[in-house]
Amino acid sequence: MFAWWCFVEKNDFLAWLRSIEVKWQEKWREARAFEPRVEPDKPKYFITVPYPYTNAPLHIGHGRTYTIGDIVARYKRLRGYNVLFPMAFHITGTPIIAISERIARGEEKIINRYKGYVSVYVKDPVEVEKIIESFKDPLKLATFFAERVHLDFDALGYSIDWRRKFHTGEPVYNAFVTWQFLRLKEKGLITQGDHIVTYCLLHKQPEGEDDIQDADVNPVEILEFTAIKFKLVDEENTYLVAATLRPETLFGATNLWVNPEADYVLVKWRGEKIIISKEALVKLQHQHPDDEFKVLKEFKGRELLGKKCISPLGRELYVLPAKFVDPDNATGVVYSEPSDAPYDYAALMELKRNPEQLREYGLDPSIVKDIEPIKIIEVPGVEGHHAAVVVEQMGITSQYDPRLVEATKTAYREQYYRGKMIVDDPEFKGLSVSEAKEKIKKKLISMNMAFIFYELNRKAFCRAGGKIIAAKIKGQWYIDYSVPWWKEKTREYVEKELKIIPVKYKKAMLDAIDWLEKRPCARKRGLGTRLPFDPEWIIESLSDSTIYMAFYTIIHIIRKNNIKAEQLKPEVFDYVFHGKGDPKKISAETKIPVEVLEEMRKEFTYWYPVDQRHTGIAHISNHLSFFVFHHVALFPPEHWPRMISLNEMVIREGVKMSKSKGNVILLRDIAEKYSADLFRLYAAGAANLDTILDWREKEVEMVIDNLRKFKVLAEKALRAECKETCGERFIDKWFMSRFNKIIEEATNALDNMEIRDYVQNAFYQVLSIIDHYRERTSPEEALCMVKRILDKWIKLLNPVIPHLTEEIWSWMNGEGFLSLNEWPVAKKEEINEEVEALENMVERLVDDIKNVLNVLSPKPTKAVIIVASPWKYEVVKLVEQGKSIKEIIQSIRDKHGLKGREKEIIDTIQQYKKAPLKEALKVNPTNEYNVLVEAKNYIEKKTGLEITIMWEEEARTQKVPRAEKAHPLKPGIYLH
RNA sequence: GCGGGGGUGCCCGAGCCUGGUCAAAGGGGUCGGGCUCAGGACCCGAUGGCGUAGGCCUGCGUGGGUUCAAAUCCCACCCCCCGCACCA
Structure with missing residues (x-):
C-alpha cells in the first residue's frame, strides 16, 4: 500500500514538473526570449547542432546531443554572450522517398511502422489513417515529422531561435545550395567519372541501402573479384573465365570447376571469346556499358567438363564438375586450389572418393587420381595443406557442408595475415599473401590475362523484388576532396586551429580528412536540390548540408x-x-x-563564424569533415568554424536501441512520461561525452528522487525563518568555501565542455555538502544555508534544468527570466583553505575513532581528543622549509623550553615525513582546538562516545595515555 | 586488414594526459541503523582480506620493464567495441 502511495507521489511530482515545463516554455516563446538580434557591442556565440533528418520521430539518442547543445547555449547566454542557437530540418535524400513509395505500394510492414510513429503524436485512429495516406507524398511525410520534431524540441526546453527554421526542400534553400555548387565547380572541386554502384535490374537505376531489402541489417557490399582467363586448349582465342577474390592462389590451381547443371554462354567481347555463366554476362554488360557483347552459344556446364585449359601460368588444367559453384556468383566459373581453399579441398576429395561420378558426365575417372593439392602458402604452425588440416579437423566430408563457410573464413584469415608465398617464381617467392595478392592481380591485368569483375557479397533484391547487381554508371558527379590545395588547407586548419572536444577525436578527424577522396555528390533520385550544371542529378544529402549554418544567419530576413x-x-x-x-x-x-x-x-x-558545432561522434568521417572542407573552400579563414564538440550515443539497459527490438525511447516519451528537466539532468550527468550513455530506468528513478529533493529543499528553504546574521562558525565558513569552490569548478567544467563534471558539481556536490552541513548542524540551519545560496545555486543549474530553476526563481520573485540572468561568480574571499583542512581533519578523526573502535573490545564509552602542542606546527613548517633535523631541534627546544624532550621533536619530524599532512601548514593550532570544540556534539553523535577535548600539554599533565601521539591535523585519541 | 577507442572493486562507472596524498570518486545492488509510520522517500553506516589503537597485506585484462614510488609511463600479449564511404 505504501509502495503504491510512493509511486503516485513520484508520478505526481513528474506531472507537476511537466506542467511547469509547459508553462515556462510558453512564457519563453511569448517573450521571444531566445531570438537574438545583432548587437555589435555584445560578444556573440553561434552554436549549431546538425538538423535532424525528418523521416521518423527522434529518440533520446538524438536528445542527448541536442540537450548538450542547449546546455552550452544557455550557459553562454548566462555568461553574457549574444547566443544564436538555430534549428532546421533535413529532408534531402532517398530514405523519405523510399518510405513514401513503400507506403504508396501498400507495404504492410512499413505502413504499420508509420502508423506507430504517427500515433505517437496523433491519438485519433481515423486521423492517423488520413495522415498515413498523405505520406504517399514524400514532402508531406517530411514536413509532418519536421513539425513534430519541432514540438519535441520545444518540449525539452531548447532555447532555439525558431524564426530561422527551414527545411532543405524549400526553394530558397535550393537557391542557396545552387550557389554553393556553382562556386565549388568554379573552383574545380567537382568532377565527373565512372562509378560502381548497387544497381537494380528491375528499375534500371542505382539503388542504395534504403531501397534494398534488409540492407539496413545485412549490408550489401561490392566486392572486387579478379576474373582470370584460362585458354581452352583445343579452341582458338577462347577463354574460360574463373573469378576469384584470391588471385595469388593461382599458383596452386589444380583444375577448374563449373556447375554441370548451370547455363553458360560463349560470348564475343573485345575481340576474344569468353565463357562465363549466363548470369555473369548480364553483370558484365552492366559493368562495361559501352562494350559490345555478342552471344555465340548457350550451353550447359556439363559440356565443358573434361576440357583442358591453360592457366596464365602455363599449367594445363581439367575442367571438372562441382555443384557448389554458383552460376550467379561472379563469373560462375572458379579454379580449384585445394591446398588452401576448404571448399576446393572438400570437393576434390569427394570426387576422388567417388570417381564414378565422373562417368556420369562421360569422363575418365582416372583424371582426378593425379590431381593433388600444391602447397604454395606457408602458414606458421600449419603442417601440410592448410585446407586439409582445417577440413579434417572439423570432420567435413562434403562440399555441401555449411561449415565450409566458417572453415574458409578461418583459413583465409590466417593465410592472409600470416601466410608467405613459397612458390618457385622468384618474383613472388617470400612475399606475404596480402602483397602477392595485389601484385599478381596487377600483373595479370596488365598482361590482359584478367580483368576486374564486381560482385556483391550476397544476393540482394530491391524492395519491389528486382535483382540488385554491381554496375557501372557513367558520368557520376563527384566532389573531389583529394584536390591537393583543398585537402592541405583543410588539414592544416584542423590540425592547428580547429578545437575538437574531446581532444582524442582530433586524430580521427585528421585521418578522415586524409582518407577522403572523390565522393559521389549527386544521384538521380531523391529529394533535394538539382545540380545547376546538370539538372538530371539531385545533390546528395550530405553534400547539401555542409555550410548551411550560414543560411541560418539570413533565412529569417528572407522570410520577413x-x-x-x-x-x-x-x-x-x-x-x-x-x-x-x-x-x-x-x-x-x-x-x-x-x-x-x-x-x-x-x-x-x-x-559568422560558427563558434561551436556539436554532434555525434559518428559524424566525424563524413559530415564534420565535409563541413570543414566546404568552409575552407567557400569562405575566408575568419569565417571557418572554431570548435567541434562530440558526444557518444545512447543505449538502453545495456543494449542498443532499435526498431526491431522495440526498445526505443522517443523524445515524445520524455515529454509525456518523464520530464524535460529530468531527461536533461540525466542525459548530461550520467556519462562523459566520450562515453556511451546507458539509459537505465533504475538510475533515472534515482534522478527523479534527487530532483524532487532539490525542489523540496528549495521550497522549504524559501519558507524557512532565518536570522539575518546566519552564523560564522567554522562549519558555516566551510560550507561557503565549498560552495564557492563548486561554482568555480562547475564553471571550469562548462568552459571545457565537461558537461558531466558540471552536473556532478553543480547538482550532486551541492546536495552532498548540504547533507553534510545538516548533519553537522541541524535541519533548520541547513535550510537557512540553502536559502542563503539558493539564487546562485539555481543560476548554476539553469543551463541543465532550466524549467525547475526558472520556477524557483519565480517563487523568489526574481526579476525577468532566470534564463536571461547572469552566471554566478564565485566569491574568492569565501574560499577558505584552512577551514576546509579543519573539516577534513574532523572527518578523518571520526573515521580513525571508528577504526579503532572496531578493533577494541570491550568497547570503550569515552574518548579524549588531544590537540597537538603549537610547537609541533612550527616543527612541520620548519620541515617544509627544508631545515635539518639538528636545526629544527635546536630552534624549537630553545624557543619552547623543551630541553630533555628532544625525542618528541624527532618523533614529530618523523611522523610528518612519513605521512605529510601538508594541510597542516595552512592551519592555526588554536583553530584546530576550537573547531573540535565546535564539532564535539557531532563527533559524539557519529561515534557514540563521550568526548573530551584537551590540549596536548594539559593531557600530559593529566597523564592521559597516548597524548604524545597528537600531531598537527591529526589529533591524538585515547578511548576508554 | 587499415584506422580509432577501450579492458578498473558484486554491477555501472570516474581516475590514467600532468606517476606518490588511490583500497581507488560517484551511482546501483546487498546488509545494518535512524526518521514518534513493518515506508522501493530522506538521512547515517558497512560492503577485498587481516588486525585488541588510528595499521598491515592483496589489488585496477595478462606478462615483463622504467622508477625511491605505477591503475597511472614504456614494451609484448590476450580480449571487447566502433568506422572503412556515397548512407542519412
Whole structure:
C-alpha cells in the first residue's frame, strides 16, 4: 500500500514538473526570449547542432546531443554572450522517398511502422489513417515529422531561435545550395567519372541501402573479384573465365570447376571469346556499358567438363564438375586450389572418393587420381595443406557442408595475415599473401590475362523484388576532396586551429580528412536540390548540408521580406557572404531592396563564424569533415568554424536501441512520461561525452528522487525563518568555501565542455555538502544555508534544468527570466583553505575513532581528543622549509623550553615525513582546538562516545595515555 | 586488414594526459541503523582480506620493464567495441 502511495507521489511530482515545463516554455516563446538580434557591442556565440533528418520521430539518442547543445547555449547566454542557437530540418535524400513509395505500394510492414510513429503524436485512429495516406507524398511525410520534431524540441526546453527554421526542400534553400555548387565547380572541386554502384535490374537505376531489402541489417557490399582467363586448349582465342577474390592462389590451381547443371554462354567481347555463366554476362554488360557483347552459344556446364585449359601460368588444367559453384556468383566459373581453399579441398576429395561420378558426365575417372593439392602458402604452425588440416579437423566430408563457410573464413584469415608465398617464381617467392595478392592481380591485368569483375557479397533484391547487381554508371558527379590545395588547407586548419572536444577525436578527424577522396555528390533520385550544371542529378544529402549554418544567419530576413527563390541569384550570396559586387546592381537585378541585402550581410558578418558545432561522434568521417572542407573552400579563414564538440550515443539497459527490438525511447516519451528537466539532468550527468550513455530506468528513478529533493529543499528553504546574521562558525565558513569552490569548478567544467563534471558539481556536490552541513548542524540551519545560496545555486543549474530553476526563481520573485540572468561568480574571499583542512581533519578523526573502535573490545564509552602542542606546527613548517633535523631541534627546544624532550621533536619530524599532512601548514593550532570544540556534539553523535577535548600539554599533565601521539591535523585519541 | 577507442572493486562507472596524498570518486545492488509510520522517500553506516589503537597485506585484462614510488609511463600479449564511404 505504501509502495503504491510512493509511486503516485513520484508520478505526481513528474506531472507537476511537466506542467511547469509547459508553462515556462510558453512564457519563453511569448517573450521571444531566445531570438537574438545583432548587437555589435555584445560578444556573440553561434552554436549549431546538425538538423535532424525528418523521416521518423527522434529518440533520446538524438536528445542527448541536442540537450548538450542547449546546455552550452544557455550557459553562454548566462555568461553574457549574444547566443544564436538555430534549428532546421533535413529532408534531402532517398530514405523519405523510399518510405513514401513503400507506403504508396501498400507495404504492410512499413505502413504499420508509420502508423506507430504517427500515433505517437496523433491519438485519433481515423486521423492517423488520413495522415498515413498523405505520406504517399514524400514532402508531406517530411514536413509532418519536421513539425513534430519541432514540438519535441520545444518540449525539452531548447532555447532555439525558431524564426530561422527551414527545411532543405524549400526553394530558397535550393537557391542557396545552387550557389554553393556553382562556386565549388568554379573552383574545380567537382568532377565527373565512372562509378560502381548497387544497381537494380528491375528499375534500371542505382539503388542504395534504403531501397534494398534488409540492407539496413545485412549490408550489401561490392566486392572486387579478379576474373582470370584460362585458354581452352583445343579452341582458338577462347577463354574460360574463373573469378576469384584470391588471385595469388593461382599458383596452386589444380583444375577448374563449373556447375554441370548451370547455363553458360560463349560470348564475343573485345575481340576474344569468353565463357562465363549466363548470369555473369548480364553483370558484365552492366559493368562495361559501352562494350559490345555478342552471344555465340548457350550451353550447359556439363559440356565443358573434361576440357583442358591453360592457366596464365602455363599449367594445363581439367575442367571438372562441382555443384557448389554458383552460376550467379561472379563469373560462375572458379579454379580449384585445394591446398588452401576448404571448399576446393572438400570437393576434390569427394570426387576422388567417388570417381564414378565422373562417368556420369562421360569422363575418365582416372583424371582426378593425379590431381593433388600444391602447397604454395606457408602458414606458421600449419603442417601440410592448410585446407586439409582445417577440413579434417572439423570432420567435413562434403562440399555441401555449411561449415565450409566458417572453415574458409578461418583459413583465409590466417593465410592472409600470416601466410608467405613459397612458390618457385622468384618474383613472388617470400612475399606475404596480402602483397602477392595485389601484385599478381596487377600483373595479370596488365598482361590482359584478367580483368576486374564486381560482385556483391550476397544476393540482394530491391524492395519491389528486382535483382540488385554491381554496375557501372557513367558520368557520376563527384566532389573531389583529394584536390591537393583543398585537402592541405583543410588539414592544416584542423590540425592547428580547429578545437575538437574531446581532444582524442582530433586524430580521427585528421585521418578522415586524409582518407577522403572523390565522393559521389549527386544521384538521380531523391529529394533535394538539382545540380545547376546538370539538372538530371539531385545533390546528395550530405553534400547539401555542409555550410548551411550560414543560411541560418539570413533565412529569417528572407522570410520577413518575402523574398522568392528566383530572386536569390548567386550574386546575392556572393554579396552576403563575401561582400562581393555592388548591392545596387544586385538589387536592380533581383528586386531585393538594397537595405535588405545589407541587413543580410550585416547579420552574416556578425554571427559568422560558427563558434561551436556539436554532434555525434559518428559524424566525424563524413559530415564534420565535409563541413570543414566546404568552409575552407567557400569562405575566408575568419569565417571557418572554431570548435567541434562530440558526444557518444545512447543505449538502453545495456543494449542498443532499435526498431526491431522495440526498445526505443522517443523524445515524445520524455515529454509525456518523464520530464524535460529530468531527461536533461540525466542525459548530461550520467556519462562523459566520450562515453556511451546507458539509459537505465533504475538510475533515472534515482534522478527523479534527487530532483524532487532539490525542489523540496528549495521550497522549504524559501519558507524557512532565518536570522539575518546566519552564523560564522567554522562549519558555516566551510560550507561557503565549498560552495564557492563548486561554482568555480562547475564553471571550469562548462568552459571545457565537461558537461558531466558540471552536473556532478553543480547538482550532486551541492546536495552532498548540504547533507553534510545538516548533519553537522541541524535541519533548520541547513535550510537557512540553502536559502542563503539558493539564487546562485539555481543560476548554476539553469543551463541543465532550466524549467525547475526558472520556477524557483519565480517563487523568489526574481526579476525577468532566470534564463536571461547572469552566471554566478564565485566569491574568492569565501574560499577558505584552512577551514576546509579543519573539516577534513574532523572527518578523518571520526573515521580513525571508528577504526579503532572496531578493533577494541570491550568497547570503550569515552574518548579524549588531544590537540597537538603549537610547537609541533612550527616543527612541520620548519620541515617544509627544508631545515635539518639538528636545526629544527635546536630552534624549537630553545624557543619552547623543551630541553630533555628532544625525542618528541624527532618523533614529530618523523611522523610528518612519513605521512605529510601538508594541510597542516595552512592551519592555526588554536583553530584546530576550537573547531573540535565546535564539532564535539557531532563527533559524539557519529561515534557514540563521550568526548573530551584537551590540549596536548594539559593531557600530559593529566597523564592521559597516548597524548604524545597528537600531531598537527591529526589529533591524538585515547578511548576508554 | 587499415584506422580509432577501450579492458578498473558484486554491477555501472570516474581516475590514467600532468606517476606518490588511490583500497581507488560517484551511482546501483546487498546488509545494518535512524526518521514518534513493518515506508522501493530522506538521512547515517558497512560492503577485498587481516588486525585488541588510528595499521598491515592483496589489488585496477595478462606478462615483463622504467622508477625511491605505477591503475597511472614504456614494451609484448590476450580480449571487447566502433568506422572503412556515397548512407542519412
